[in-house]
Amino acid sequence: MLALLLFPCSALQAQGKTDIYILGKDKGSVSSMQANGITLLDARATAKKLGGSVELYAAAKQIKVAFPGMYAILSAPLAEAIINAQTVKLPAEVVASGSRIYVPAQFFMLPQVQKALDRQITFENNALVVEKNFTLAFTDKEQKNAYDRLRFFRKGNISFTSKQKNKHTVEVVFPSVVLKRNASLRLKDDFIRSFSISQRGKDAVLKVILGKKGKNWRFTEENGELVFACAETALPSAGAALPRQEEETPAKQTDMTPSVFADAAEDAKADVPVIKPAPQPVMKSGAPVITAKRKLRIVIDPGHGGKDPGATRRGSSQEKALNLTVSKHLYNYLKDQGFEVKMTRDKDVFVTLAGRSKMANDFKADLFISVHTNAAKRAAANGFEVYFRSDKATDAEAAEVAAFENEALQYEEAHYSFVDMLLESMAKNEFMNESSKLAGHIRNYVYKEPGIGIAVRQNNAIRQANFYVLRGVKAPAVLVEMGYISSSKDRARLNNKAAQKRMGQGIGKGIVSYLKAEGKISK
Ligand SMILES: [Zn+2]
Known part of the structure; x- marks a missing residue:
């Protein structure tokens, strides 16, 4: 009116x-x-x-x-x-x-x-x-002793034709695609010297310049992504299940078959991850050299547990279990990188929120990562998000998530709240800036990690919210919401064993990247 x-x-x-x-x-x-x-x-x-x-x-x-x-x-x-x-x-x-x-x-x-x-x-x-708006994107390169691989994200049914143009050049044409962005990279390697992918009208064209050992190449679909693989030795037939080659292990000279198609075997092999028991992590070659006087300490906090299931859907998926599984993958990844790592729980037990931050502080944690799974009333809500602590939530939605994650508070005993408030008064905003940087690195690396299949929004994957669990921690701290258990698409990925491992690795790579960028580790 x-x-x-x-x-x-x-x-x-x-x-x-x-x-x-x-x-x-x-x-x-x-x-x-x-x-x-x-x-x-x-x-x-x-x-x-x-x-x-x-x-x-x-x-x-x-x-x-x-x-x-x-x-x-x-x-x-x-x-x-x-x-x-x-x-x-x-x-x-x-x-x-x-x-x-x-x-x-x-x-x-x-x-x-x-x-x-x-x-x-x-x-x-x-x-x-x-x-x-894109249907094709370059996501990652892998350079190994026995092969090079280029990985591409593709949406929907994308066809392509590949052919060797001359001795050193391979061209792959993708008709009617929208390329996320043109990319070119010089690998300066014996298998692949360089490549470029660009939009040409309605098509995208990938050009790969082979190196002197780039004798065998193949462009195929593997587990939903497109992969250009190149090696000196003959490549096995597509889909062949090969034993997984550990990421950081140099290929053995006797290994005649490069594990170019490792991912195909990942689903079959992966099971509920087992935490490596060794208290003395082996420094692998290629692991970052830690410059600090002592090893950096990272606390991983799998959300919920025991009587607190977290978000659930249809009885089959429980947040507490998904959080723990991915946290174990993250734990193994960080251990392999030579860090001292502690989990606030490594089985299905209830831990109070204040107890979690106290554990981190007693351990003298340098970083704190809380791992959760999101849920929303709207079935369409989906995607990966990283939160860092702020007194004010950035928006109503972030506040909603914080309120949900804080629900575990109802199980708290009064004295823990008191301890936490005491800790909070000491921590304040000291680590907010660091935490926001850490959130950015984790977002970028989860985005880059292939095979996760959960949307990572460049614009709003990073959120501020007032999470109870992050308040008392005296270190940069973030809370990861891996995806939405309420979204059927996300739920399928969250329950996929290969995607769970990738999620753990993606988060881990983001942590390492952050520590390198901040000069806390070298290399
Ligand atoms: Zn949660």
């Missing part, structure tokens, strides 16, 4: 709301209106939800919206946008009303905006839908 009174001049406009969905998540709604059958959105609110920055000049009826690498100026009542100094036509006039500027929804679907955000943006059923 009030809205109609505010715009008596235009009978064609009716106030409403339009939902925004970003990567499957409901990001709430923005104010919108209809004009001549076209939906106009509150430019400021929409741009902010998409991660843009906004300058609003209400008196001039003008708004400046900026996304990475582009800006747009929209002025009422013009049916155009000035994007990076170029005029772009819009299907309807920009409308100013009160302190808001409304722009046609089509503005957010312009190729310039989609490109800047690296997203596919559509408008359907009165909702602006933002999705990942």
